[in-house]
Amino acid sequence: MFINNTAKLLKSKHNIILQGAPGTGKTYNTAAIALSVLGIDGVDLDNHDEVMKKYEELQDDRIFFTTFHQSLDYEDFVEGLKPRVQSNENGESLGVTYEPEDGIFKRACNAVVTDDSKDIIECIDDYLQKIKGFENRREIPTVTGKSSLYVWWNEGNKTVSSRSTNSTSQREESYSPSPLNIEKIKAQTLGKGCENNWQQYAQAFIEAVKNEYHAKTDKSVVLIIDEINRGNVSKIFGELITLLEADKRDKGNHPIKVTLPYSKTLFGVPSNLYIIGTMNTTDRSTGTLDYAIRRRFAFVTLKSDPNVIVKHYEKLGNDDLKAIAIDLFNNIKAFITNPKHLCGDLCIDDLMVGHSYFMVSSKEELQCKVEFEIIPLIAEYINDGILTVNDQEKEKAFDAWASLQPVQIVDDEDEDNIDEEDE
Incomplete structure (x- = not known):
């Protein structure tokens, strides 16, 4: 529910x-x-x-x-400039540039758009067949829409050839200064990575494929x-x-x-x-x-719920361990909610040790959790001033819990009664 x-x-x-x-x-x-x-x-x-x-x-x-x-x-989260080592088709370094790279939020948003009638990866493979050879190159817009680039694929290559229409290179027209790795294009399409060298060109290619096959189903x-x-x-x-x-x-x-x-x-x-x-x-x-x-x-x-602890031990079939865990849970809750101890604007739902700390498979595991997880957490509450506990009370409680035993909780009214009896 x-x-x-x-x-x-x-x-x-x-x-x-x-x-x-x-x-x-x-x-x-x-x-x-x-x-x-x-x-x-x-x-x-x-x-x-x-x-x-x-x-x-x-x-x-x-x-x-x-x-x-x-x-x-x-x-890191939306997009930022990241260094890219540029290389040509022969693997020769062309230097370092800074290219925009999508963060996880933008990748998650891009993953919403896909093709429902046909797998987007199949669409990419089909599109490659349409732009096979330099003579079948396509002119596609960049992601900003302010310029365009040519894309084509030489059969057998692991990269898509691309070249800005504004390129001033003096080399032959079929030279590709910015090859795009096909497998990395596919990974970028699925939100599972990005094209290392030319991410924005790769995104332009992806958008061209989506437009070609009307891949806009959410x-x-x-x-x-x-x-x-x-x-x-x-x-x-x-x-x-x-x-x-x-x-x-x-x-x-x-x-x-x-x-x-x-x-x-x-x-x-x-x-x-x-x-x-x-x-x-x-x-x-x-x-x-x-x-x-x-x-x-x-x-x-989400509140700390003792019923979750009960169900855990009922599933294990260990009533003895259930009784110890529930007693500890209730005792620690009483310790935290004691009016003498609780201060500040935090309530019990903010402070109570979660039920998962009490869900174990053996007494030894419970003792380990109490000693190395629960006690240090409450000690931190005390050190931060969230709980007001004197050293004597703290030591008494921690010693008892380390032995998987509840500690007697004394509030102001009980203390007054004890003082009257002493008198």
């Missing part, structure tokens, strides 16, 4: 962010949500192994994945952005922030296109592109999402 409801929300909003504490299954659930919104049939969305198998088949075709970090910028594509709040989102998306809104997409009520700074091409975000972000709500040390970004995303909170 959660997967289906979230997929419906994504279909409507186009952009969602799964937010929650560590270990609540944010990244885990993105695969199933992606398959659901793409309308993939024949997959049991409750079977994670089955989901991941189909997910991997669709990766870099209909599902794209990236992780934001502090060093990521617009040039397919849905999902872009997953893990840890979306760890990057400077406004800087990474740049002017494309406006285009994320559903009504600003290419089939929206108010479609908008912008001219990209490097390729100088008009670019719009397709309506069939869906973005799923994940956000760790406890991570306040890096980038934040401003109101402009928040307005364009719907936020779905």
